[in-house]
Amino acid sequence: MSGTAEPERVPPMLRGSLITMRRRCGKPTCRCADGVVLHEGPALSVSVSGRSVTVSLRPAQVPAVAAALARYQAARDALEAQASAGVAALRDRDRTRRR
Helix, strand or coil: CCCCCCCCCCCCCCCCEEEEEEECCCCCCCCCCCCCCCEEEEEEEEEECCEEEEEECCHHHHHHHHHHHHHHHHHHHHHHHHHHHHHHHHHHHHHHHHC
16 A cells, blocks of 8 residues: 555535534533534535435545535536426427417
8 A cells, every 4th residue: 555545535416515513522621612612624414314414524525525516506407497498398389289
């Protein structure tokens, strides 16, 4: 094995939102124990089967996850546009038949 780390793989498409998680670590002497200054880290939040799921991320993963979220949104927008065009085509067909 070489000393270089292999880049983390991220699925090509993801749905959800990038969020910043804030939490206490549980150590009684930590700066976060009083709740004023909490630990922060990036995470992906997504609803799965009606339940909110949070996946912690490493900072190095954030750009790839953001790109996967953008690809999902672009694909979703394209699908919505196709569906709207299909509805418009059906409505136009019905209008022409009535004439």
